[in-house]
Amino acid sequence: MRHFLFALCFLAAAAPAPAATTYALLVGGIGQAPYTRWTSDWLARFGTHLTKKAGVPAPQVQVLTGDAATSEAILKNIREIGSRMQPEDQFILLLSGHGENTNTPTFAVKGPDLSAEQLAEALKTIPAKSQIILNFSASSGDFLKSLAAPNRVNIAATSPSEIKQPVFAEFFLRGLESGRGGTTLLEA
16 A cells, blocks of 8 residues: 555656655644644544555654644754655655745744745755655645645645635545545545
8 A cells, every 4th residue: 555655756756666765744733723633633644544554664754743843843854854865765744734824835833933935945855756745734825836846746735825724634534544535645
């Protein structure tokens, strides 16, 4: 089942070699109820899917939520993961929580929010030629322009300029969990 992750990469690059390693960073930002509860559930379910169905070893799936999910911690984790990766590996970043776009798109976390520009700069440290960004936050569509890069697939829960608390993650996960959504992230 690990191949569901690799099959998506035809959009951005050739599929990683079978010896490739997948690393994932799942981040739950701050928000209001019931979204914080939903975000926790989505992160847990996606983590379970990666480790149980897709066969990603648990130590390669990192989760940051609550007080641990700060801009500094997110950027540090991305850089640390990047330092362990090879070009044939795969990187998955999932963001779920509140976001906004006043002058620049941001993802709401404890302390200063994470800007799209900060995230784009940190993602430059990821050498993997297979990168998947699942941005299920509000204003995720506004991140698309900043995060676009070769070998990277961006899936956003909102359209550009749309600032709503999305529930797209729930239906995306239902597609993955049911097996009826196909075998790739894109089909889900």
